[in-house]
Amino acid sequence: MLTPERHQLILTLLEEKHTIRLQELIDHTHASESTIRRDLDTLEKKGKLRRIHGGASSLSTVKEEAPMSEKTEQFHEEKRIIASLASRFIRKKETIFLDAGSTTNLMIPHLDPSVIVVTNGPEHLPMLAEHGITTYLIGGFVKPGTRAVIGANAAENLRQYRFDRCFVGVNGITEEDGLTTPDPEEAAIKKNVLHQSLNRYILADHSKFGTRTFTRFGSLEDAVLITDTSSPLVKTLQKNTEIEVIHP
Known part of the structure; x- marks a missing residue:
């Protein structure tokens, strides 16, 4: 999977879940842990997400709650x-x-x-x-x-x-x-x-x-x-x- 495709997948998953763990991203993208960490760092610097312990969260204010x-x-x-x-x-x-x-x-x-x-x-x-x-x-x-x-x-x-x-x-x-x-x-x-x-x-x-x-x-x-x-x-x-x- 190309880097832009991974980045888009990460953002799509965050839009759905609001927060996501590092291991989930590894499972979805089939990329290495180090690659996903670099992706998250890059996307955080671009203002696309917020890094949290063990994963990432959406920057948007969450108004809906999971069932x-x-x-x-x-x-x-x-x-x-x-x-x-x-x-x-x-x-x-x-x-x-x-x-x-x-x-x-x-x-x-x-x-x-x-x-x-x-x-x-x-x-x-x-x-x-x-x-x-x-x-x-x-x-x-x-x-x-x-x-x-x-x-x-x-x-x-x-x-x-x-x-x-x-x-x-x-x-x-x-x-x-x-x-x-x-x-x-x-x-x-x-x-x-x-x-x-x-x-x-x-x-x-x-x-x-x-x-x-x-x-x-x-x-x-x-x-x-x-x-x-x-x-x-x-x-x-x-x-x-x-x-x-x-x-x-």
């Missing part, structure tokens, strides 16, 4: 280890909020049955019930694709609760824009949850760093970040927030 079926498959091993680490912060009999999402879902097998869970993630319910965990689902509009409960009714329902800890997903993290997510209504839920929690945690695999999505819902100092990367960007962000790094 839950796709999220569940992406970076599953990293998410599993992040979820395991996050669950270690929880004490018996605490009340916690579990955000809708694929990483928070993986926390459920690690929860002690004595905790109380409030969630806006209907997909969490079967596993929470299976583990005998007292659960409250906030009511509202069920968002197609991610299946998160959002909207005015959800926000109103949420106001009555206070949490010992919350565990919240994120779509983008940058030094300039903080914590972002594509949907303003979902952002409102996340923002309220952070404000109503004594201890706050953001669960983010490496693909979220260096990515900016449509709606800001928090600052870097608002929560502990739990992630699987120790990239230079994470080291920069540690100036503003506490970061727990796992190494899959």
Whole structure:
């Protein structure tokens, strides 16, 4: 494959996925790792993409979110280890909020049955019930694709609760824009949850760093970040927030 063809393929893949790992690009182009790294460096210098740890992300502001079926498959091993680490912060009999999402879902097998869970993630319910965990689902509009409960009714329902800890997903993290997510209504839920929690945690695999999505819902100092990367960007962000790094 000629260099211009590889560059176009890389940009096409980024347009579809918004973030992509180095190994995926190697698999798609059948080029060597060193060649792909040079391609990414060249495209970043031309202002076509942003390099992130282990891959690249689109420069455009992401306004759409991948469906839950796709999220569940992406970076599953990293998410599993992040979820395991996050669950270690929880004490018996605490009340916690579990955000809708694929990483928070993986926390459920690690929860002690004595905790109380409030969630806006209907997909969490079967596993929470299976583990005998007292659960409250906030009511509202069920968002197609991610299946998160959002909207005015959800926000109103949420106001009555206070949490010992919350565990919240994120779509983008940058030094300039903080914590972002594509949907303003979902952002409102996340923002309220952070404000109503004594201890706050953001669960983010490496693909979220260096990515900016449509709606800001928090600052870097608002929560502990739990992630699987120790990239230079994470080291920069540690100036503003506490970061727990796992190494899959």
